[in-house]
Amino acid sequence: MSGEAKLIIQDLCHHYPDEYTGESVHALEGINLQVYENEFVAIVGPSGCGKTTLLNIVAGLLPYREGRAMVDGNEIHGPGPDRGVVFQEHAILPWRSVARNIGHGLELQRVPKEETRRRVQEYIDLVGLSGFEDRYPHELSGGMKQRVAVARTLCADPVIMLMDEPFAAVDAQTRITLQDELNRIVMATAKTILFITHSVEEAAFLGDRCIVFSRRPGQIKTEIKIDIPREERVWKDMASNPKFTNARDEILRLVRQEVTSDDEH
Numbered sequence: 001m002s003g004e005a006k007l008i009i010q011d012l013c014h015h016y017p018d019e020y021t022g023e024s025v026h027a028l029e030g031i032n033l034q035v036y037e038n039e040f041v042a043i044v045g046p047s048g049c050g051k052t053t054l055l056n057i058v059a060g061l062l063p064y065r066e067g068r069a070m071v072d073g074n075e076i077h078g079p080g081p082d083r084g085v086v087f088q089e090h091a092i093l094p095w096r097s098v099a100r101n102i103g104h105g106l107e108l109q110r111v112p113k114e115e116t117r118r119r120v121q122e123y124i125d126l127v128g129l130s131g132f133e134d135r136y137p138h139e140l141s142g143g144m145k146q147r148v149a150v151a152r153t154l155c156a157d158p159v160i161m162l163m164d165e166p167f168a169a170v171d172a173q174t175r176i177t178l179q180d181e182l183n184r185i186v187m188a189t190a191k192t193i194l195f196i197t198h199s200v201e202e203a204a205f206l207g208d209r210c211i212v213f214s215r216r217p218g219q220i221k222t223e224i225k226i227d228i229p230r231e232e233r234v235w236k237d238m239a240s241n242p243k244f245t246n247a248r249d250e251i252l253r254l255v256r257q258e259v260t261s262d263d264e265h
Contacts, residue, residue: 006160006192007035007058012067013217014053027053029217031067035160038190042203044251045213045221046258051196054218055164058194059085072159081109084153088165092137092148099124099133101148105156123151126185143174150182154189163195167202176235179205187230200255204248205233212251215258224251 012031015024027050035041043051056062058069060079069076071083084105085091092101103120111119124130127147137145146166153161167175179202186193186206197203203210207226214221226247238244 003036003038005034006037006039006072007033007194008068008070008073009033009054009058010068012054012057012064012069014050014057014062014064014066016053026217029219031218031220033211033220035192035194037192040186040193040195040206040208041211042195042197042207042209043211043213044197044200044203044255045218046215046255047198048216049213049258050216050218051213052164055085055162055194055196058160059083059162081105081156082159084156084158084161086146086149086153086161086163086166088168092145092152094137097134097136098129098140098148101137102152102155104152109156119155123155126154126188127151128181141174142170143178146170146178147181150185154185154191159192161191161193163193165197166195168198175202180235182206183230183233200252201248204244204251205235205238210247210251212254213258221254221258 009031012028013026014028015026017023018025031054033041043054045051053062057064058071058076060076060083071080074082093104096104099120102123103116106116106119121133124133127150129144129147129151132140132144137148140148149166167178170178183206185191195203195206204226210224210226212221212224213219224247226243228241228243232241
């Protein structure tokens with residue numbers, strides 16, 4: 001992969017105490033990963049394999065002791081504006097309007113009001129929320145709330161976006177729509193993204209590369225490059241695209257291997 005590595009993870013391991021037994025759980029083992037500028041990397045694997053643990057470490061929400069994790073060459077020691085996170089549940093503020101939710105990060109950065117207004121409107125338009133600027137979260141559908149969360153993260157302009165199963169809580173049709181929209185947004189912004197998902201199809205549709213994790217302790221089993229131009233990534237065309245179907249089937253085979261292996265232990 002050409003270009004500059006925005007995220008570098010080296011020999012990362014992680015243990016944590018089980019909340020019920022107190023015994024040490026070995027979550028991650030020897031993770032080495034680089035995510036390059038403007039790249040979309042999807043991570044899939046069996047349940048409990050450490051995908052979200054890895055994302056929380058990169059987000060600075062979970063301290064680690066073994067290995068290194070760096071964004072733009074800076075060691076991660078906690079949350080920071082260089083990383084923006086979109087969670088599965090809509091982590092938007094119920095007392096703020098759509099526009100004020102999207103501009104929240106800029107307010108924290110003390111960006112001048114006129115510049116904030118301009119950038120907020122730009123991302124409202126980008127995610128298709130024009131006309132909803134003054135609505136509150138309780139007036140929005142689940143899909144619209146996730147658009148607000150995506151726009152808020154983009155608006156703050158982090159070095160890397162971290163997305164933890166952001167579409168898992170919406171219905172199947174909305175999920176397809178949001179995946180199409182995220183692909184369009186990626187083309188428009190060229191944002192660097194690390195994306196966690198349980199959905200093999202979602203990983204194959206969105207990722208430039210898909211990283212397949214082993215069962216716990218999570219290790220990188222393999223990576224699959226998905227060489228489909230973004231302008232060709234439209235759901236209605238995917239079923240007849242052999243690059244997509246081959247990648248999807250290979251990812252599914254690798255994940256199933258891990259699930260079967262887990263059942264045998």
